[in-house]
Amino acid sequence: MNERVRASRREILGWAMFDFANQAYTLLIITVVFGDLFTRIVVGDAPDYRLGNLLWSLSLATSYLLVVVCAPVAGAVMDAASAKKRFLFASYLLTVVATAALYFVAPGYAALGVLLLIVSNFAYSIGEAFIASFLPGLGPPRDLGKISGFGWALGYVGGLVATVFALLALGEVSEENFQRIRWVGPFAGGFFLVAAIPTFLWLRERGTPRPLPTLRDALATGFGRVRGTLSRLRLHRDLAVLLVSVFFAMSGIYIVIAYAFIYGAQVIGWDEPVRVVMFVLVQITAAAGALGFGWLQDRIGALRTYRITLWTWVLAVLLIHLTPELSVLLRSMGIDWQAQQVFLVVGCAAGMSLGACQSATRTLVGLFSPLSRSAEFFGFWGLSLKLAGAFGLVAVGLLQAWLGLRTAVLFCALLFFAAWLVSLRVDQGRGEAAAETGG
Template structure:
C-alpha cells in the first residue's frame, strides 16, 4: 500500500525545497526567452515575416507549440506511471532537461526563411520543457505536509519568475531588440537560454532525492506496465469526480494561460503597437507581480483553504482578460475623463500587472491541489495526468486562438481566453479536498 499524500508525518525539507524550486527558477529562461518574449516574436515577424498582420506566422507558431504539447499529452501519463514503478523520477527529469538544453541551443541556426527547421526545434525543445514540468511537479508531495504545500508550490513559482526576470533582463541587455536588422545578435537567444537552464538547474540534481530503491524492469515491460496503470487511473477518475473535475478545471485554466504566455508580447506588438520601453516595462512588471501573486496566494492557500483561493484566481483571470480586450476603449475613456492623452500601451501595462498577479498564483494553486489529493507513491502518474490536462489544454487553446485570429483578428480572438477562465471556474463546483480520516491509501491498485 502507498502512503497517502495527506499524511501529517512529513516535514518540510528545506534543502530539498530549495533544489526543487531552483528547477522552476531555471526553466523560466526557456518559457520567457523562447516562448513568450523573444523567440516567439522573432519567429512570427522575422523568420516567417508575413507582415503587416503576421497571421500566417501566428498560425505556424501555434501549430508548432500544439504539436509539442500533443506529444506530451501522450507521453506524460505513461512516463509518470513508469517513474512510480521503477523509482526513476530523477532520471526522467534529467533526460527532459538535457533534451531541452540541447535543442534550445541549436535555435541559433534558425535563420529567416528556415521555417520548418524553426518549427521542428520548437516542437522538440518545448516537448522536453513541458514534460519536465510534470516530472518536477511529481516531487512536490514529498517535500512537506499538506498544510505547507501551497506555500512550497508558490515559492517554486515565485522563484521561477525571479529566474525569468534575471534571464530576460540579461538577454535583452546583451542582445537588444527583436528585429531583422538586429538578427545577428538576437539569434543568440537560444544558446543563452540553454546555458541559463543548464547551469541554474544543477542544484536540483544535487539536492533533490529519489524516494525508495530503484527497481530494475525491462524496457518493454516498463512500457506495458505504464499503459496498464494509466488505464487503471482512468477508471479511478470516473470514481472520483472531485479529482476528475479538478483536472477539467486545470484543462480550461491552462488553455487560457498558454494563450496568454504565447501571445501577450505578440499582442502587444501587433495590436497595441507598443514601443520598446513599454515592452521591457511589461516584462518586468508582470514578472514581479507574478512572483508576488504566487507567494502571497500560496501563503493564503495554507490558511484559508486551497479550493477557495484557486477559485478566486480564476475569477480574477476573467477580469484581467476583459481588461486586455477593452484596453483601446479604456484609453479613450481615460483620455476624456482626465483631459489629457492616455495611450493604449499605458493601459495595457496596468492590465498586464493585474494579469501577472494571478498568472503564478493560479498555476501554483492548481499544482498544490493535485499534490494534496493524490498518494505520494503515485505522484508520478497523477502529475502525468496533470501534465496531460495542461498540454491538451495548450493544444486546444493555441489552435483555437490561432484559427480564431485568422478569422476575427487577434484583437477580437483574445475574448476566447475569457470563456476559458470562466469555464475553469464552473468546473470547480464539485472540487473538494479529501477527508483526512478514512481516505483510501492508494488510488490505483
C-alpha cells in the same frame, strides 16, 4: 495512511531551483523574445502576421499533444522504477540542446523553427510534470501551498534575471538586430543548464531506484498502471473533475503565455522600452501573486483560492481587449495615457493571476494525489495541462486567422469562466481524504 514529513530546506530549495532555471525557456523562447522573432522576422508575413501566428500555435500545440501521449505512461514507469530524477535529467538535457539549436533558425527557415520548437517545448513541458511529481513528498498537506508558491515565485525571479540580462545583451527584435537576437536560444539553454544543477544535487529520489525495464515492459507497465488509475478514478472523482477545470483554465493561460508579447507588438504597437517594463512588471506581480496566494491557500483553502484567481483572469482578459478604448476614455478625462501605458497596468493584473492560478492548481493536485502514485497522478495533471495548451493554441490560432488577434483573445475569458463553473463540483476535503486512503 501515508505520513507526509516536511523535507529539508535545502531539498525544497533544490526542487524550486528547477522552476528558477526553466523560466528562462518559458520567457525568452515562448513569451518575450522568440515568439515575436519567429512570427515577425522568421516567417514575416506582414502586415497582420496571421500565417506566422498560426505556425506558432500549431508548433506549440503539436509539442503539447506529444506530452499528452507520453506523460501518463512516463509517470507510471517513474513510480514503478523510482526513476523520477533519471527522467527529469533526460528531459532537462533535451531541452537545453534543442533550445540552443534555435540559433540556426533564420528568416526563411520556418520549417526548422517549427521542428526545434516542437522538440524543445516537448522536453521542457514534460519536465514540468516530472518536477511537479516530487511535490507531494516535500511536506504535509498544510505546507504544500507555501512550498508550491515558493517554487513559482522563485521561478519568476529566475525568469526576471535571465530575461533582463538577455534583453540588455541582445537588444530588440528586428531584422537589423537579427545577428544578435538569434543568440536568445543558446542563452536560454545555457541558463537552464547551469541554474538547474542544484536540483540534481539536492533533490532526493524517494524509494529504491530499480533498473528501467525494457521498452516493451515499460510500455506494458505504464499502460497497465494508467488503466488501473483510470478504473479507480471514481475513488478520486474530485481530482478527475479538477483536471477538467484545469483543462479550461490552462487553455486560457497557455494562450496568454504564448501571445502576450506578440499581442503587444502586433495589436498595441508598443515601443521597446515599454516591452521591457512590461516584462519586469509581469514577473514581479506574478511572483507576488504566487507567494501571496500561496499563503492564502493555506488559510482559506487551495480550492477557494483557485476560484478567486479564475475571476481575476476573466477581468484581466476583458481589460486586455478593451485597452484601446480605455486609453481613449482616459484621454477624454484629461489623463494622457497611450494604449501601451494602459496595457502595462492591465499586465500587472494578468501577472498576479498567472502566478496564483498555476500555484493553486499544482497544490490541489498534490493534495489529491496518493504518495505511492504521485508521479502517475502528476502525469495526468501534465496531460490535462498540455491537452489544454494544444486545444487553446489551435483554437486561438484559427480564430485569429479568421477574426484577428484582438478579437480572438476574448476566447480566453470564456475558458476561465468555464473553469470556474466546473470547479464548483470539486470538494477539497473529500479529495484529500481519497488521497490519504491510498491509490
